[in-house]
Amino acid sequence: MSSVITLPADTNPARLQRDRQESVSPATSKATRNPKATARYLLLKRASVRPTPALYFKDLTAIAGDSVIANPRIACRRVNVHYGAKHAIRNLTLDIGRHEVLALIGPSGCGKTTFLRCLNRMNDTIDGCRVTGEIHIDGRNICHDGIDVVPLRALVGMVFQKPNPFPKSIYDNVAFGPRLHGLASTPAELDQIVESSLRSAGLWDEVKDGLGQMGTSLSGGQQQRLCIARAISVNPEVILMDEPCSALDPIATAVIEQLIDELRQRYTIVIVTHSLSQAARVSQRVAYFHLGCLIEVGSTDVIFQNPRHKLTEDYITGRFG
Numbered sequence: 001m002s003s004v005i006t007l008p009a010d011t012n013p014a015r016l017q018r019d020r021q022e023s024v025s026p027a028t029s030k031a032t033r034n035p036k037a038t039a040r041y042l043l044l045k046r047a048s049v050r051p052t053p054a055l056y057f058k059d060l061t062a063i064a065g066d067s068v069i070a071n072p073r074i075a076c077r078r079v080n081v082h083y084g085a086k087h088a089i090r091n092l093t094l095d096i097g098r099h100e101v102l103a104l105i106g107p108s109g110c111g112k113t114t115f116l117r118c119l120n121r122m123n124d125t126i127d128g129c130r131v132t133g134e135i136h137i138d139g140r141n142i143c144h145d146g147i148d149v150v151p152l153r154a155l156v157g158m159v160f161q162k163p164n165p166f167p168k169s170i171y172d173n174v175a176f177g178p179r180l181h182g183l184a185s186t187p188a189e190l191d192q193i194v195e196s197s198l199r200s201a202g203l204w205d206e207v208k209d210g211l212g213q214m215g216t217s218l219s220g221g222q223q224q225r226l227c228i229a230r231a232i233s234v235n236p237e238v239i240l241m242d243e244p245c246s247a248l249d250p251i252a253t254a255v256i257e258q259l260i261d262e263l264r265q266r267y268t269i270v271i272v273t274h275s276l277s278q279a280a281r282v283s284q285r286v287a288y289f290h291l292g293c294l295i296e297v298g299s300t301d302v303i304f305q306n307p308r309h310k311l312t313e314d315y316i317t318g319r320f321g
């Protein structure tokens with residue numbers, strides 16, 4: 001036998017008064033308090049879309065305490081990246097300082113590489129990839145249509161996961177960029193650029209007697225330093241590194257990490273790494289990404305010792321990812 005439960009009448013005078021004022025549907029009543037939330041609710045209702053994903057992403061809103069800093073080299077504002085219908089970077093705002101190493105961390109597929117590639121317009125090379133928002137480097141918006149990406153990619157050099165020297169001599173690998181950009185007016189000047197780039201990359205002493213040797217004949221760690229020398233040879237301001245040590249043994253990794261610390265004195269470095277210990281060793285600031293959102297950015301000490309967001313904490317402590 002079914003029973004009917006009668007709820008006691010509400011006798012709270014404040015609530016009764018509010019209910020009288022809001023004797024409309026819940027959506028409309030919310031409109032008086034939060035028009036944006038209601039607009040989203042109505043939009044979702046009209047589109048017959050389950051609201052869960054939108055609300056879920058709302059919950060991922062970054063704490064982003066240190067995302068904006070004074071006098072940044074790079075300033076990203078409201079950056080979104082789509083691969084076709086896939087929304088890979090969501091409304092990212094982030095500043096990157098002048099002589100810092102910023103490590104990008106987060107679970108696989110969270111958008112680290114996609115964001116890195118925004119910084120020198122490498123995503124332009126991917127069909128169906130669309131980047132919106134603003135990215136200013138030294139005050140210039142590099143997302144602007146009129147920007148020539150060739151000098152941009154010299155200003156913002158990139159070192160990839162797998163060392164990728166050209167099938168040319170060590171000398172020609174490093175001389176390639178300066179020749180392309182007309183940075184040397186005499187052969188002696190070119191020699192000078194090649195030597196200083198190889199010295200900066202910590203490779204000169206190992207290769208100075210074999211500059212005519214193929215770059216591909218070097219060890220993996222040496223090849224990666226050759227790629228760093230190649231990036232340095234065209235006077236960059238920023239060096240992007242996408243898991244630069246993932247193909248290297250621990251000794252070669254330690255050499256590259258030491259080099260990154262030295263290069264920081266002259267360049268802004270943004271590094272993607274899956275190694276939390278590497279991020280802790282080489283970076284001054286860390287940005288944690290999750291499902292395309294920048295969740296939290298802060299000094300390396302804070303992120304590793306006292307993260308503000310639960311998602312960051314779960315990732316750092318190995319509970320997630």
Ligand SMILES: Nc1ncnc2c1ncn2[C@@H]1O[C@H](COP(=O)(O)OP(=O)(O)OP(=O)(O)O)[C@@H](O)[C@H]1O
Nearest residue numbers: 083086088106107108109110111112113114115126
């Ligand atoms: N060329 C592409 N075309 C379509 N989708 C892509 C492309 N590149 C990346 N994506 C998607 O965009 C999202 C972010 O990818 P991205 O490679 O930036 O992540 P990630 O954090 O660098 O991952 P990982 O740590 O595994 O390298 C993923 O869902 C990925 O599948």
